[in-house]
Each structure stands twice: as structure tokens, then as C-alpha cells.
Amino acid sequence: MGTAENKAVQRRIIDEVINRKKLDLADELFSEDHELHPEAPGVGRGPEGMKRAFAGLHEEFPDVRVKIESIVAEGDMVAVRLTFSGTHAPTGERATWPEMVFARFSEGKAVESWEVTDTGRSWDSPPW
Numbered sequence: 001m002g003t004a005e006n007k008a009v010q011r012r013i014i015d016e017v018i019n020r021k022k023l024d025l026a027d028e029l030f031s032e033d034h035e036l037h038p039e040a041p042g043v044g045r046g047p048e049g050m051k052r053a054f055a056g057l058h059e060e061f062p063d064v065r066v067k068i069e070s071i072v073a074e075g076d077m078v079a080v081r082l083t084f085s086g087t088h089a090p091t092g093e094r095a096t097w098p099e100m101v102f103a104r105f106s107e108g109k110a111v112e113s114w115e116v117t118d119t120g121r122s123w124d125s126p127p128w
Helices: 003-019 023-029 046-060
Strands: 030-037 065-074 077-087 094-106 109-117
Touching: 003 023, 003 046, 003 065, 003 077, 003 094, 003 109, 023 030, 023 046, 023 109, 030 046
Parallel strands: 030 109
Antiparallel strands: 065 077, 077 094, 094 109
């Protein structure tokens, strides 16, 4: 698979799995050994782990929307700059935050992902 195909898979993860809540598509977009960094407690590896991670996001922010700001690829790596926004279910407050994801692909599936969230937090920022 080339860089264009890897970028297309990353776009599907954002557009279909997260935004459209089609969690079952994780089975075709993440390898069985997929590893998320940093490791999140209770998430686990592979498509099932990513389904749990995204289900948790959807529970916390039921109306979450992720916008792709930019996406670049080189070799087996894809880097994407994102903006998340949604309503925090427990508080009813709107939240917007930037995130970067770096993903490594093999045979058309994400095999490893690194997430970097910039909450812009200060001492009085909300918990997200």
C-alpha cells in the first residue's frame, strides 16, 4: 500500500468510525495487533481495543465531531492534525481541542498509533 491508500484509511477512521460512529469498521481498518500510544487503561490492542476507545469518546461527547485540518504521509506513516469538538455529557459544556495522530500502516491497516492531545490547559481549565 502506498501513502495515498494509507491516508485514505486514516480518513475513514476519522470520518466513518469516529464521526459516523460506525465502530464495526474498526475490524477492517486496524490490525489485530494494533497498539495505541500512550496506552489507555482498559482499552487493549487491536480493533476491539479501538472500538472501546471510540465508544468511550462517544459516551463522554455524544455529539463529537472531528475535523481533519491537515494530513501528510511518508512511507508507512500518516500524520494528521485534527480539531475535536462536542458537548461534554456530564457537564453539558461545549469543548474544542486539537489533537495530532501519527499512525503506522501495514497491508492497508493501522498497526500502531500515537495520539498527542493539546488541551491548552491552565490551572483553571476544564478536565478535558
